[in-house]
Amino acid sequence: MTDPTVEAQTRDVRIEPYDGPAGGWGSARSLAEILTREGVPATGAAMLLKQNKPDGYMCVSCAWAKPAKPLAFEYCENGAKATAWEQTRRRATPDFFAQHTVTELLGWSDYALEEQGRLTHPMRYDPDTDRYRPVSWEEAFAEIGRELRGLEPKSVVFYASGRASLETSYMYGLLARLYGNNNLPDSSNMCHEPTSVALPQSIGAPVGTVLLEDFESTDLILFFGQNVGSNAPRMLHPLQEARRRGVPILTFNPLRERGLERFTNPQSPVEMLAQSATRISTQYHQVKAGGDLAAITGLCKALIAADRDARVLGRAGVLDHAFIAEHTHGFDDFVRFCDGQDWAAVERRSGLSRNAIEGAAAVYARAGAVIGIYGMGLTQHRRGTETVRMLVNLLLLRGNIGKRGAGICPVRGHSNVQGQRTVGISEKPELVPLDRLKELYGFEPPREKGVNTVETCEGVLDGSVRAFIGLGGNFLRAVPDTGVMEPAWRRQRLTVQVSTKLNRSHLVNGAVAYILPCLGRLEIDQQAGGPQAVSMEDSTARFHGSRGVAEPVGPHVRSEPWIVAGIAKAALPPNPRVDWDGWVADYGRVRAAIEATYPDVFHGLNDRMFEPGGLTKPLAARERRWETETGRANFAVPGGLEADPDMTRGADVLDLITLRSNDQFNTTVYGYHDRFRGVRGTRDVLFMNRADIARLGLADGVQVAVAAETDDGVERRLGGLRVVAYDIPEGNCAGYYPEMNVLIPLWHYDAQSKTPAAKAIAVRVTAA
Ligand SMILES: Nc1nc2c(c(=O)[nH]1)N[C@H]1C(S)=C(S)[C@@H](COP(=O)(O)OP(=O)(O)OC[C@H]3O[C@@H](n4cnc5c(=O)[nH]c(N)nc54)[C@H](O)[C@@H]3O)O[C@H]1N2
Ligand SMILES: Nc1nc2c(c(=O)[nH]1)N[C@H]1C(S)=C(S)[C@@H](COP(=O)(O)OP(=O)(O)OC[C@H]3O[C@@H](n4cnc5c(=O)[nH]c(N)nc54)[C@H](O)[C@@H]3O)O[C@H]1N2
Numbered sequence: 001m002t003d004p005t006v007e008a009q010t011r012d013v014r015i016e017p018y019d020g021p022a023g024g025w026g027s028a029r030s031l032a033e034i035l036t037r038e039g040v041p042a043t044g045a046a047m048l049l050k051q052n053k054p055d056g057y058m059c060v061s062c063a064w065a066k067p068a069k070p071l072a073f074e075y076c077e078n079g080a081k082a083t084a085w086e087q088t089r090r091r092a093t094p095d096f097f098a099q100h101t102v103t104e105l106l107g108w109s110d111y112a113l114e115e116q117g118r119l120t121h122p123m124r125y126d127p128d129t130d131r132y133r134p135v136s137w138e139e140a141f142a143e144i145g146r147e148l149r150g151l152e153p154k155s156v157v158f159y160a161s162g163r164a165s166l167e168t169s170y171m172y173g174l175l176a177r178l179y180g181n182n183n184l185p186d187s188s189n190m191c192h193e194p195t196s197v198a199l200p201q202s203i204g205a206p207v208g209t210v211l212l213e214d215f216e217s218t219d220l221i222l223f224f225g226q227n228v229g230s231n232a233p234r235m236l237h238p239l240q241e242a243r244r245r246g247v248p249i250l251t252f253n254p255l256r257e258r259g260l261e262r263f264t265n266p267q268s269p270v271e272m273l274a275q276s277a278t279r280i281s282t283q284y285h286q287v288k289a290g291g292d293l294a295a296i297t298g299l300c301k302a303l304i305a306a307d308r309d310a311r312v313l314g315r316a317g318v319l320d321h322a323f324i325a326e327h328t329h330g331f332d333d334f335v336r337f338c339d340g341q342d343w344a345a346v347e348r349r350s351g352l353s354r355n356a357i358e359g360a361a362a363v364y365a366r367a368g369a370v371i372g373i374y375g376m377g378l379t380q381h382r383r384g385t386e387t388v389r390m391l392v393n394l395l396l397l398r399g400n401i402g403k404r405g406a407g408i409c410p411v412r413g414h415s416n417v418q419g420q421r422t423v424g425i426s427e428k429p430e431l432v433p434l435d436r437l438k439e440l441y442g443f444e445p446p447r448e449k450g451v452n453t454v455e456t457c458e459g460v461l462d463g464s465v466r467a468f469i470g471l472g473g474n475f476l477r478a479v480p481d482t483g484v485m486e487p488a489w490r491r492q493r494l495t496v497q498v499s500t501k502l503n504r505s506h507l508v509n510g511a512v513a514y515i516l517p518c519l520g521r522l523e524i525d526q527q528a529g530g531p532q533a534v535s536m537e538d539s540t541a542r543f544h545g546s547r548g549v550a551e552p553v554g555p556h557v558r559s560e561p562w563i564v565a566g567i568a569k570a571a572l573p574p575n576p577r578v579d580w581d582g583w584v585a586d587y588g589r590v591r592a593a594i595e596a597t598y599p600d601v602f603h604g605l606n607d608r609m610f611e612p613g614g615l616t617k618p619l620a621a622r623e624r625r626w627e628t629e630t631g632r633a634n635f636a637v638p639g640g641l642e643a644d645p646d647m648t649r650g651a652d653v654l655d656l657i658t659l660r661s662n663d664q665f666n667t668t669v670y671g672y673h674d675r676f677r678g679v680r681g682t683r684d685v686l687f688m689n690r691a692d693i694a695r696l697g698l699a700d701g702v703q704v705a706v707a708a709e710t711d712d713g714v715e716r717r718l719g720g721l722r723v724v725a726y727d728i729p730e731g732n733c734a735g736y737y738p739e740m741n742v743l744i745p746l747w748h749y750d751a752q753s754k755t756p757a758a759k760a761i762a763v764r765v766t767a768a
């Protein structure tokens with residue numbers, strides 16, 4: 001590690017329990033630290049006043065809803081860190097690249113790479129010197145265009161990380177289709193793809209049904225596998241409000257996460273001075289990794305039994321029979337499935353006692369309107385899609401979809417990951433209005449299914465993928481099996497990364513390789529038609545406008561729409577119906593094109609995107625109209641309760657959960673402190689249950705290695721980890737992503753959506 005900031009961060013390793021709440025003074029301190037380190041204390045602080053405001057910019061961190069009446073400071077510790085990270089004064093200039101070979105940089109940590117600061121020039125890889133060298137945009141586009149024209153269209157992949165705006169994403173999807181494929185994998189394929197598969201089957205909507213105002217009238221919140229304190233902290237405000245009204249929150253999570261336990265609003269002087277905290281979860285169920293399918297089955301089973309008992313006694317039932325009869329399909333089969341599962345199996349697979357599950361079911365049975373919230377703890381499993389459908393089953397039993405204060409609430413990741421899908425970033429042709437594109441742009445769109453994330457990796461391994469264009473993100477670091485993927489990745493002909501900062505995906509390059517530096521959303525985007533705004537969709541399906549406020553990072557850095565148009569013009573024959581230059585001059589014209597393509601969804605986008613609270617996407621399921629094959633909301637019967645049929649668990653095999661610290665955004669590592677989990681100065685830890693530590697003959701604080709329990713002939717191993725005794729179920733252990741991605745086999749994914757199963761990997765732990 002050559003960067004002194006890494007050394008400063010990791011000098012003092014300390015691991016001790018943290019008793020502060022989420023938010024609070026710890027949050028204020030952590031923020032001050034990063035603003036200072038990135039050299040933006042004053043400007044950064046002033047900018048933050050514009051964050052998530054109707055006339056300002058939308059945070060580049062998470063996708064949580066933006067209220068119509070924002071707080072004076074509508075941001076959180078981690079949103080502010082994301083702002084500081086993007087607005088850093090540090091620069092990765094051509095000088096920096098001249099000083100370091102790519103081989104040398106491959107030895108640097110993720111943190112050290114991004115800490116070099118913002119990319120300032122288009123760079124081309126020079127194999128003779130093993131360095132990236134600056135090139136002009138004209139040269140870059142000319143060569144990329146030439147390469148793309150020479151490649152078989154099916155062999156090229158157009159990846160999108162979920163941050164790019166609706167405008168950029170629409171243009172990017174069109175570029176891929178005009179070029180000749182639907183190879184449009186996105187970060188959502190590693191994230192909420194089970195949501196995108198499960199919800200249409202269950203309720204006929206691809207996204208969550210809950211709006212921010214539902215939190216004001218809900219009677220109960222169920223919280224599955226989402227770490228709100230770190231990954232969507234602004235949601236703590238509506239949760240705190242709900243708690244003040246006496247709304248119970250039942251949490252299911254293997255780890256005791258601080259944000260789900262206690263919260264002090266850092267923006268409330270009263271709470272800060274009094275050091276008072278709100279208790280968030282009223283029940284905390286430490287379900288085993290992958291045990292939610294069993295836990296929710298138990299909840300449903302208990303409700304069905306209680307309903308039967310009540311009706312035998314002539315009392316009102318516990319289930320909403322009127323709703324079930326009028327609106328659902330498959331109820332009888334579902335009841336048979338639940339009745340058929342015995343409690344012993346439910347207890348064993350969930351790790352929860354029947355008593356605890358019945359206690360939770362009793363609270364649910366009394367609540368009028370219930371919100372079901374979930375994150376990666378449900379989706380990143382072998383049976384992720386089935387588990388999401390199971391949560392919907394639970395809600396359907398009491399009519400908790402399509403009424404005020406109730407609904408299903410997937411917490412999306414990247415700030416526009418939901419919106420990208422809405423405007424056509426998808427490898428599935430049936431999700432895109434291809435006929436409409438044909439009509440508007442006069443071409444024959446490809447109809448063949450494209451590749452998703454896992455299939456992209458498979459294609460790179462078997463040689464069928466020859467080129468990778470990345471619109472943001474750090475694909476090669478985010479995917480599973482990084483040890484297998486990296487050597488194969490180099491066999492590609494062309495790799496192009498549109499990025500703000502240097503990351504590992506730039507360093508494992510194809511024969512022809514480019515890094516193209518782009519503006520971030522926070523910067524003023526000046527085009528021929530004046531300064532431009534962009535739009536995005538939040539987790540509750542509302543569209544918002546966003547206007548950059550900061551000075552652009554440098555004269556050679558270009559906007560994402562400009563870069564996408566540049567590639568398109570160089571790679572495609574001219575099409576008089578697609579006015580790339582006109583679109584770049586005025587993004588309002590791209591929005592008009594989006595509206596023309598999806599008139600029902602985006603009606604009024606240009607006029608209404610800056611309305612406080614955003615423009616609400618119409619969603620039939622909110623009105624209890626079910627756009628499913630049966631015309632009803634469908635109960636789903638899972639194939640069984642076994643969490644993971646594809647990795648065997650022998651004695652001494654643990655289930656590894658990979659997760660985020662409070663000091664990172666995905667592969668972007670802001671620092672080495674995970675305050676809430678009591679870890680300072682290191683990310684090389686393995687959280688373990690004390691009983692497992694003792695049984696395996698280890699001790700708290702010792703060094704261990706972890707190896708995936710697979711028999712496909714590939715060794716997947718990570719050493720140099722320090723054992724941290726932690727409150728986690730016996731048989732589970734946890735560590736940080738992306739470091740742990742070497743341990744996840746590529747074939748270990750959700751059966752229905754191909755989302756990598758990053759939350760339960762069978763591993764052995766040995767003293768190193
Ligand atoms: N600051 C910050 N914000 C972020 C991100 C970030 O990295 N940093 N990433 C963004 C992105 S792209 C996404 S997708 C989201 C991710 O946000 P989350 O969905 O919160 O993702 P993870 O951090 O992976 O944490 C998953 C949670 O699920 C729990 N869990 C693990 N396995 C299971 C299980 O089997 N069952 C249950 N019930 N729980 C389980 C873990 O203990 C953890 O609390 O956050 C977004 N926001
Ligand atoms: N083991 C394991 N693996 C996982 C996960 C897990 O929980 N466990 N989570 C998965 C999830 S949920 C996700 S979403 C993926 C994340 O996968 P990605 O979205 O591919 O990765 P990020 O880390 O978000 O990408 C960071 C990079 O994006 C670039 N960037 C930042 N801002 C901008 C911008 O405005 N424009 C452009 N063009 N580039 C920008 C920067 O160069 C930065 O280095 O990882 C997945 N991988």
Ligand SMILES: [Mo]
Pocket residue numbers: 187190191192412413414
């Ligand atoms: Mo994500």
